[in-house]
Amino acid sequence: MRMLTMDLDVDQSRNKVVVESLHDADERQLQSKLRDLVKHIRENKLRITFTDALGQAAQSEGDGVSSQKEARRLAFYLFWNVRASHDREFVVLEDLCCFLPTDKAKAALSVLDVDGDGKISLDDMRDAVISIYKERKHLALTLRVDIAKVWATITTVLLAFVFVFGNSIRNIYEAVIFLFVVHPFDVGDVLLMGADAAWHQVEEVALQNVVLRRSDGLRISFPITKLLAEPVFNVSRSNNRWEGFKVLVDISTPAATFDHVDAAVAAHTVANPNDFTGKHLVVANNAGDPLKYMLCVWWEYCHPGTELRRMSMGRHGLYLAITKALIEAGVRYTLPPYDNMSAAMLNPMRPHGEGQIYLPPFLQKGALKL
Numbered sequence: 001m002r003m004l005t006m007d008l009d010v011d012q013s014r015n016k017v018v019v020e021s022l023h024d025a026d027e028r029q030l031q032s033k034l035r036d037l038v039k040h041i042r043e044n045k046l047r048i049t050f051t052d053a054l055g056q057a058a059q060s061e062g063d064g065v066s067s068q069k070e071a072r073r074l075a076f077y078l079f080w081n082v083r084a085s086h087d088r089e090f091v092v093l094e095d096l097c098c099f100l101p102t103d104k105a106k107a108a109l110s111v112l113d114v115d116g117d118g119k120i121s122l123d124d125m126r127d128a129v130i131s132i133y134k135e136r137k138h139l140a141l142t143l144r145v146d147i148a149k150v151w152a153t154i155t156t157v158l159l160a161f162v163f164v165f166g167n168s169i170r171n172i173y174e175a176v177i178f179l180f181v182v183h184p185f186d187v188g189d190v191l192l193m194g195a196d197a198a199w200h201q202v203e204e205v206a207l208q209n210v211v212l213r214r215s216d217g218l219r220i221s222f223p224i225t226k227l228l229a230e231p232v233f234n235v236s237r238s239n240n241r242w243e244g245f246k247v248l249v250d251i252s253t254p255a256a257t258f259d260h261v262d263a264a265v266a267a268h269t270v271a272n273p274n275d276f277t278g279k280h281l282v283v284a285n286n287a288g289d290p291l292k293y294m295l296c297v298w299w300e301y302c303h304p305g306t307e308l309r310r311m312s313m314g315r316h317g318l319y320l321a322i323t324k325a326l327i328e329a330g331v332r333y334t335l336p337p338y339d340n341m342s343a344a345m346l347n348p349m350r351p352h353g354e355g356q357i358y359l360p361p362f363l364q365k366g367a368l369k370l
Contacts, residue, residue, distance in 0.1 A: 068130060075129035079122050090119035175207050175224040184227075185234050190306040192233035199308055215308055240277060241305035243315065245297040245322055248287055249331055257329040258282055258295070264325035265297055268318055275314035277302045295331075297322055 084095045091112075096105035111132075114124040178184070185191060191200045191212070203219065204211035210227065212220045235241070249257070262282040269276035277300045285294040299318065305311045 068133060071130045071133040072126055075126040076122070078129070079120070079125040090121045091125070092119060171225055172207055174228060178224060178228055179205065179207070184232055185236075189234055189236040190304075192235060193230070197233065235304050235306050238304045240303060241301045241311070242298055243301070244299075245319065246285075247295050247326070247331075248289075248292050249295050251291050251293060253293075253295070253331060257326075257331060258284065260329045261295070261297065261322060261325045264321050265299060265318070268321040269299060272314065272317065273302070275301060275310070276318075295326075 079091060082095050082099065083091045084098065093105060093109050096108050099105075100108060109118075109120065112120045112125055112128045114127050120128075185202050185205075187202050187205055189202050191202065192198065193200055193212075199215040200212040200220070202210060203213050207224070209224060210222045212222050214220060262280075265280045265282060266278070269278045269280055280297070280299040282298075283296050285296050287294040301311060301314065303310070
């Protein structure tokens with residue numbers, strides 16, 4: 001009996017050593033696996049939760065679910081990740097509220113709960129996701145066809161519209177830009193237009209044309225398209241106007257003549273402050289003829305020149321003052337020297353020499369008999 005007891009004690013001791021050895025081996029393996037797991041987590045970016053997976057999926061640039069097989073996989077993935085407890089075979093509203101606001105979670109439950117029992121089974125999830133995929137696919141096909149039809153209709157209408165009204169629309173667009181963006185004139189403004197800078201006053205403005213009144217009283221309907229192609233001088237928006245007077249004089253005209261004309265212009269402009277500012281200029285300029293040059297007189301009005309009668313009367317008075325000064329200075333227009341003997345023989349009555357006044361025979365004294 002005593003020997004049997006000793007054998008049992010030895011067997012128990014051996015079993016204890018074996019168990020302890022196995023326990024130590026399992027613990028070493030577990031520690032090794034944990035070290036490998038920690039190393040893998042550190043070296044790789046893991047999607048720890050379903051929320052992380054959804055966030056990464058939302059940031060991806062893929063086209064989403066593109067086949068029915070992928071829809072099945074998505075349904076399975078949603079079911080196993082949304083379900084909070086693995087002890088039940090369905091998803092409830094509380095599970096959805098972990099990822100969505102309450103109102104959106106209720107809306108998702110109504111879509112995913114196919115049989116309407118308030119629980120989302122795996123079959124419900126699969127059928128709902130596949131149904132959504134099919135509806136999305138059909139909608140995409142329908143939209144593609146509808147867009148093609150609408151685009152064909154729009155292009156046909158646009159082509160016909162442009163063919164019929166293209167030029168008119170372009171003219172109206174250019175007129176709108178010219179009148180409201182460039183805005184070169186208003187009703188009542190005075191314009192100088194054409195090669196001769198004719199005086200016109202704006203009376204009416206429309207999109208197609210402008211009604212202008214010319215200096216002689218005629219009313220002209222002027223197309224906007226023509227105004228776009230030529231310069232328009234707006235007198236009403238200009239500063240005080242300058243004008244000039246030019247006359248050819250002999251090269252022998254003394255400087256005193258210029259001083260006399262300058263004094264006459266100064267006196268006249270100062271005496272008429274309602275028409276002139278007093279600024280003026282009297283200079284000589286090249287006339288193209290070697291024995292002549294141009295006597296130029298410039299003056300400034302005290303207005304831009306919108307009143308045609310006022311400017312004409314002021315110019316008239318100044319012209320008379322300049323003419324009087326030229327006559328008082330003894331300025332005459334004479335023919336240049338002519339020494340061609342053959343021409344003189346053909347016309348013996350023509351005088352020779354510089355500065356001589358020439359009159360044709362029919363204007364000479366005694367030539368006219370009444």
